[in-house]
Amino acid sequence: LDALPPQEDSGNAGSAAESVASVLAATIYAEMACLLAGWSRADEAEDWAGRGLQAAQATGARRAEGLVRNAMGMVALLRGDVEDAIGQQRRALDIATELGGADDVALAYVNLTHSLGQAGRLDEVAAVAREGSDVVARAGLATQFGGLLRANAVEALINRGRLDDAAAVVAETIGREPRGIMAAPPLLQAGRLAMARGELDIARDRCEQARLVMESESAPEAWLRVAAESAAEVELWAGRFDAAYEIVVEALDLITGTGEEPFRAMLVALGLRALADRADVHRDPVSRKQIKDALTPLDDAFSGGVNLPTDAAVQAWCDAERRRIELDAAPDAWRACATAWATVGHTLNGAYAAWREAEARLDRGVNSEAIDAIRRAYDSAMAIGLPVLARELERLAGWHRIDLVTPPGPAVAATTPGGDALAAYQLTERELEVLALVAAGRTNGEIAAGLFISVKTASVHVSNILRKLEVSSRQEAARVAHRLGMR
Numbered sequence: 001l002d003a004l005p006p007q008e009d010s011g012n013a014g015s016a017a018e019s020v021a022s023v024l025a026a027t028i029y030a031e032m033a034c035l036l037a038g039w040s041r042a043d044e045a046e047d048w049a050g051r052g053l054q055a056a057q058a059t060g061a062r063r064a065e066g067l068v069r070n071a072m073g074m075v076a077l078l079r080g081d082v083e084d085a086i087g088q089q090r091r092a093l094d095i096a097t098e099l100g101g102a103d104d105v106a107l108a109y110v111n112l113t114h115s116l117g118q119a120g121r122l123d124e125v126a127a128v129a130r131e132g133s134d135v136v137a138r139a140g141l142a143t144q145f146g147g148l149l150r151a152n153a154v155e156a157l158i159n160r161g162r163l164d165d166a167a168a169v170v171a172e173t174i175g176r177e178p179r180g181i182m183a184a185p186p187l188l189q190a191g192r193l194a195m196a197r198g199e200l201d202i203a204r205d206r207c208e209q210a211r212l213v214m215e216s217e218s219a220p221e222a223w224l225r226v227a228a229e230s231a232a233e234v235e236l237w238a239g240r241f242d243a244a245y246e247i248v249v250e251a252l253d254l255i256t257g258t259g260e261e262p263f264r265a266m267l268v269a270l271g272l273r274a275l276a277d278r279a280d281v282h283r284d285p286v287s288r289k290q291i292k293d294a295l296t297p298l299d300d301a302f303s304g305g306v307n308l309p310t311d312a313a314v315q316a317w318c319d320a321e322r323r324r325i326e327l328d329a330a331p332d333a334w335r336a337c338a339t340a341w342a343t344v345g346h347t348l349n350g351a352y353a354a355w356r357e358a359e360a361r362l363d364r365g366v367n368s369e370a371i372d373a374i375r376r377a378y379d380s381a382m383a384i385g386l387p388v389l390a391r392e393l394e395r396l397a398g399w400h401r402i403d404l405v406t407p408p409g410p411a412v413a414a415t416t417p418g419g420d421a422l423a424a425y426q427l428t429e430r431e432l433e434v435l436a437l438v439a440a441g442r443t444n445g446e447i448a449a450g451l452f453i454s455v456k457t458a459s460v461h462v463s464n465i466l467r468k469l470e471v472s473s474r475q476e477a478a479r480v481a482h483r484l485g486m487r
Contacts, residue, residue, distance in 0.1 A: 012342050026061040029049075029065065030064040034107070040260050042259055049068050052065075052071075063101060073089035077114075081307075082118055092111075102139035102140070109131075109132030113132065123156075125152060126156050127229060129149045147173055160346075163384065170193055174190060183210075187206050197389040207253075225263060229267060229286060233270060237364060241277035252268075253265050265314045265315070268301055279325045294436050320336070349479055354377035355393060358370065375402075
């Protein structure tokens, strides 16, 4: 390529050949820049893009310039400059549309919607992705690129809390039966949608299918990172915090030394959530030491991000989860987290933070502020359509005997957990029965009546349970029981 520098066209045959060669060089430079940017190799991509832009402008190679602009947009995104990224990719789209290159138009739409999503302009993502899907379909590229565009739209719609709209796009996309690497993003987003709707087995299957496709097709680390984030979140909602933590640590190892390192913050946040969930149910000294040791890979990996609009929200999330690991009820930290997510339009993550805020306020005592917090969180979960979160809030309200105003679903009878989930706490059979009723929100009097024992005996059992679980209230005991599988 260095043998093909841009040349002035002086009109003779030799100069014409050199000009053609220079256009070819500009195109190759541009395509190399796009390829390297897609693999998050920002420095190399920037170098190739600079050479490509110089060659394209010297020879008037408009297609090459459009590709370079697209690559420069991806590099800008890797650097955290979302507005420059969007501007460059809009220019790339304009050039591709002007020249009529279907592949270039599709690539510009895909990367533009991705950048808009990173900028927090989620509603705009859905609109631009729909426009792009129609354009590429008319060009006969619906199978190749349509799935990517619709996957970007679904991701934005889910984050925005527009689950019904996301479901319609998922059905349309999966119905087209995308093949190869193009099947991975739609499968992954289908998994995230199932997770949001509480269909956790389906969510796990979809995420695993996406991961297998990505690995078999040698997908970029960015794709594998996002797949790991989704898989870890599914495990967290399923109560499998140890599995979630392992997914996070493996993903952090995978992207170490790659251009994806600056984007580790979301993985770290999910890892902290997993450890906080573990800390909530394993409070003995040995477990506390294990949790402290498990923080090391997360601390080593943590970075402040790349100055994306979501970085402040992820940082606030990490701060709040660290407080939860220390068993520190920090409602203000969770309120700050919810506000930060609202600022970038991420309704789903905001709903999670609202739940944790309500939980933290209730840990400090039942008062008007705590009751208002849990009711707001519940109304939000119901409005979005998040059954898993709604059930968590219903249980939380039941433990504290709070009326959520909106009638909850049918009560689920408390049952003792299967297997040896609580074996480490050495509860007696009677204590397990009492704990099941505590988890169902029963008072000591109701427990006594249900088990045909005296109120005093019920009180003694509850006190023994609190001591063995190393918690200070019956509500915390109920939460521990629930996390360990008692329903």
